Amino acid sequence: xxxxxxxxxxxxxxxxxxxxxxxxxxxxxxxxxxxxxxxxxxxxxxxxxxxxxxxxxxxxxxxxxxxxxxxxxxxxxxxxxxxxxxxxxxxxxxxxxxxxxxxxxxxxxxxxxxxxxxxxxxxxxxxxxxxx
Numbered sequence: 001x002x003x004x005x006x007x008x009x010x011x012x013x014x015x016x017x018x019x020x021x022x023x024x025x026x027x028x029x030x031x032x033x034x035x036x037x038x039x040x041x042x043x044x045x046x047x048x049x050x051x052x053x054x055x056x057x058x059x060x061x062x063x064x065x066x067x068x069x070x071x072x073x074x075x076x077x078x079x080x081x082x083x084x085x086x087x088x089x090x091x092x093x094x095x096x097x098x099x100x101x102x103x104x105x106x107x108x109x110x111x112x113x114x115x116x117x118x119x120x121x122x123x124x125x126x127x128x129x130x131x132x
């Protein structure tokens with residue numbers, strides 16, 4: 001609970017927590033099981049931007065400490081900003097695999113997702129230079 005930043009919530013029912021706190025509590029539950037991997041499906045859904053960033057920083061910290069973190073995400077700049085490797089899927093199959101820097105400047109992301117990603121000013125952004 002300490003790693004996930006939810007120690008003060010130990011006595012509270014999970015149903016009484018905000019979305020961000022609930023997500024952190026779920027991460028704490030997964031950490032308590034001491035698994036080698038954490039699998040997440042759209043972990044930032046329904047969270048305000050501050051809680052999204054806090055959660056992604058926590059996941060990044062876990063990955064940096066040798067915990068395997070796999071997340072399904074549709075927020076491309078967020079995925080690019082916090083990931084070591086990305087797998088783009090189409091039709092249930094991985095079509096492109098690579099690091100954020102390998103994938104951001106090519107046409108593969110736009111080919112799969114319909115919109116590109118660029119690296120500008122030290123951050124990943126959607127590429128709106130073309131037509132959507």
